[in-house]
Amino acid sequence: METKYDDWAVKGFAVSALFWLVVGLLVGLWIAVEMFYPKLNLTPWLSFGRLRVVHTNGLGLGFGLAGIFACSYYMLQRLTRTPLAFPGLAKFHVVLFNLAIALAALSLFAGMNTSKEYAELEWPLDLGVVIMWVVFAINVFGTLIKRQEKQMYISLWYILGMTVAVAILYILNNLEIPVSLTKSYTVYSGVNDANIQWWYGHNVVGFIFTFPILAMFYYFLPKATGLPIYSHRLSIISFWSLAFAYLWTGAHHLMLTPLPEWIQTVGLAFSIFLIAPSWGSVVNGYMTMQGNWDMMRTNYLTKFFIMGxxxxxxxTIQGPTQALRTLTAFFHYTDWVIGHVHMGTMGWVTMTIAASFYYMIPKLYGREIHSVKLANVSFWIVLIGQLVYTVTMWIGGIQQGAMWKATNPDGSLTYSVLDSIAALYPYWKIRFLGGLIYFVGILIFIYNILMTMKRPTEGATEVATQAA
Amino acid sequence: MASIYQRPIAFAVTAAVVVLVGTLVTVIIPLFMPSTQPVKEYVKPYTAIELEGRDIYIREGCNNCHTQTVRPIRTEVARYGDYSKPEEFAYDRPFLWGSKRTGPDLARIGGKYPDAWHYKHMNDPRSMFAKSNMPAYGWLAKRPLDTSLSYKKTKVLGYGYTEEEVRRQIEEYRRKVTSPDYPAKKIRDQITPPELRDRLTEMDAIVAYLQKIGRDYKETQKGVVQAAAVETFEEMKNPYEGMPEAIEQGREIFQEKCSACHGPDAKGSIGPNLTDDEWKYGWSDREVFISISNGRPNGMPAWGQILSEDDIWKVIAYIRSLKI
Incomplete structure (x- = not known):
């Protein structure tokens, strides 16, 4: 029997992802310049404090989530050998998503902002976000229930894990009392608010920037290489220990603050533990390539996934390490952390989504990728841009941390805050350069994908029997 | 029986339970523990104006570059003041500890500088610190403060003010900043358009908020932090008096730390002129040293923890050199 998949939503989300990627990166470049050229804060709407939030939301929720939804709808159908249970709802999801992100961007530009990181949206938009996730969940569960493939593959676990966890995280952290349509106050105060916020903040990274990206990795790496995942047992252990341990670790964002010390220590201990399940997936990926490492040269997509x-x-080694009390005292609040975040987002998340798109888009349109050569070029430029960015921020962060801690022989402070700002200007300029290089690489990736979409059809659409 | 890898609903329920264990222990249970919500008498809720200022701070995303929590680390306490205590944030909804210090921590900013300093700095940070990368917020002074929701806000937050009280707080603050005796009048008038000078602006509110941060705690510490050692010296003499090299070093320190308030030529701006004969707190080496080291009321910060003893003497040597 031939099954036709409903890929309208996959395509819709893919295009949305590319659009928000460009928007988010442009904002990122703009604020990168503001760091060393403050005159660029031309209007209230373009001031750093507002734009930084547009940048994080635009890329995390705009690009990241759109990419995740695109790939999730794609994998969901193929891994269940079943078309989407509610294709109309999925279309609605695409529209609602883009509407929500556009309104989110506008409202953040306008300064409607709860200040809680990655949960900045005001309450009407929070409601929109919740509806959007419910719409997604209905399709996930509906399709799973109707599925024709008995066993759920690893990627489906991660998609389910994300769906469940995001619901809990988002609702709990965003409980707020409205004052007006554009203003609300959280129900938590002070220390508790901090604790809940970073429990959320860290786990959004876990369940949006880790779980679905691992789902892509576990699905698209074997697809792209034709190699089965090395160990099913290792993936079971990794999944459950990752899901269990992640929720304990938010407090490592609040080391040495007034948060009760036991919560900090528990958070720290679980953060160290988290290295194990994270590396479970890393090892599983490496071992999958066992005996076939030549594919790094011969199969252009392999290097994306392996680099990612x-x-x-x-x-996942750097994170727990910098949470150690001695190191957090030095590194926290510096630009080091910015480097850390961007290694994850530019190096892991975007790299893996890009690779998944390179695999998925040609399949969706029944043709070959527009240009393997351009894909290779984009890989190297993106990699170089990201490395310039992150390494620069690490070095800058070390200098910043050292200047904050430096004392004279008599115990007085050697440097003022202003000294440490002035010392960072060269790093911020090089960071901008890194971001610019990265942006060029991304533009090549987007061009390649769009050209693949545009080229007239040569082959037939994919059928279910070829999938999974 | 089929494994949970074949039963999506069972799988999702199991995943939810697994996810909720850590959540329960590290987040839900602490909600009901006294250690996360300590209450101390000295911490006072924000006034309606301070709250409006806080909301502007949130709107402009100041927390993206400024933290509001001092960690118990020696250099951090030396730089910003005593480390933050959990009770200080009892009225903070949301908390504003931040996650990045592009600019300085602000947990102890309240009362550190006079209002005039903030008006001038918010209006144009680089007029005081050439190397600063903070955006200029002069436009806040050109926007009237919207207080239509002030009472509702304090009610939602449970501050316990009556509507009458909120109106009074707003009017009282308006009278304070528009009075001819307001110490920051000159700079406020300079940056506020004429039609708004008699009204409250968003700038007034954010300055009020900045002056509130950490202030309750500082009140409890009054008199404790005075650098006692200085007082014990009966006679103090400047070892660098008249030495050209030290005077040059003193000038550099002055340009960096002092010129923002006393002017690049020390002829006064927010702070008094240091080149004339009017010395409110005395002109002897000892008196000037104490003024710099311990600070003085109405805005002179205590530099004793930031500048070394030698540096203070060099600055004094430089100031003296201006009079000759």
Missing amino acids: ITFYGLQ
Whole structure:
């Protein structure tokens, strides 16, 4: 029997992802310049404090989520050998999503902002976000219930995990009392608010920037290489220990603050533990390539996935390490952390989504990728841009941290805050350069994808029997 | 029986339970523990104006570059003041500890500088610190403060003010900043358009908020932090008096730390002229040293923890050199 998949939503989300990627990166470049050229804060709408939030939301929720939804709808159908249970709802999802993100961007530009990181949207938009996730969940569960493939593959676990966890996280952290349509106050105060916010903040990274990206990795790496995942048992252990341990670790964002010390210590201990399940997936990925490492040269997509999972591995070592009390005292609040975040987002998340798109888009349109050569070029430029960015921020962060801690022989402080700002200007300029290089690489990626979409059809659409 | 990898609903329920364990222990249970919500008498809720200022701080995303929590680290306490205590944030909804310090921490900013300093700095940070990368917020002074929701806000937050009280707070603050005796009148008038000078602006509110942050705690510490050692010296003499090299170093320190308030030529701006004969707190080496080290009321910060003893003497040597 031939099953036709409903890929309108996949395509819709893919295009949305590319659009929000450009918007988010442009805003990122703009604020990168503001860091060393403050005159660029031309109007209230373009001031750093507002734009930084547009940048994080635009890329995290605009690009990231759109990419995740695109790939999730794609994988969901193929792994269940079943078309979407509610294709009309999925279309509605695309429209609602873009409407929500556009309104989110506008409202953040206008300064309607709860200040809670990655949960900045005001309450009417929060409601929109919740509806959007419910719409997604209905399709996930509906399709799973109707599925024709008995066993749920690893990627489906991660998609389910994300769906469940995001609901809990988002609702709990965004409980707020409205004052007007554009203003509300959280129900939590002070220390509790901080604790809940960073429980949320950290786990949004976990369940949006890790879970679905791992779902892509576990699905698209074997697809792109034709190699089965090395160990099913290892993936079971990694999944459940990751899901269990992640929720305990938010407090490592609040080390040495007035948060009760036991919560900090528990958070720290679980953060160290988290290295194990994270590396479970890294090892699983590496071992999958066992005996076939020549594919790094011969199969252009392999290097995207392997580089991506490598940055995931580095990220999950660096994170727990910098949470250690001695190191957090030095690194926290500096630009080091900006480097850390961007290794994850530019090196792991975007790299893996890009690779998934390179695989998925040609399949969706029944043709080959527009240009393998351009894909290779985009890989190297993106990689170089990201490395220039992150390494620069690490070095800058070390200098900043050292200047804040430096004392004279008599115990007085050697440097003023202003000294430490002035010392960072060269790093901020190089960071902008890194971001610019990265942006060029991304533009090549987008061009390649769009050209693939545009080229007239050569082959037939994919059928279910070829999938999974 | 089929495994949970074949039963999506069972799988989702299991995942939810697994996710909720850590949530329950580290987040839900602490909600009901006294250690996360300590209450101390000295911490006072924000006034309606301070709250409006706080909301502007949130609107402009100041928390993206400024933290509001001092960690118990020696250099951090030396730089910003005593480390933050959990009770200080009892009225903070949301909390504003931040996650990045592009600019300085602000947990102890309240009362550190006079209002005039903030008006001038918010209006144009680089007029005081050439190397600063903070955006200029002069436009806040050109926007009247909207207080139509002030009472509702304090009610939602449970501050316990009556509507009458909120109106009084707003009017009282308006009278304070528009009075001819307001110490920051000159700079406020300079940056506020004429039609708004008699009204409250968003700038007035954010300055009120900045002056509130950490102030309740500082009140409890009054008199404790005075650098006692200085007082014990009966006679203090400047070891660098008249030494050209030290005077040059003193000038550099002055340009960096002092010129923002006393002017690049020390002829006064927010702070008094240091080149004339009017010395409110005395002109002897000892008196000037104490003024710099311990600070003085109405805005002179205590530099004793930031500048070394030698540096203070060099600055004094430089100031003296201006009079000759």
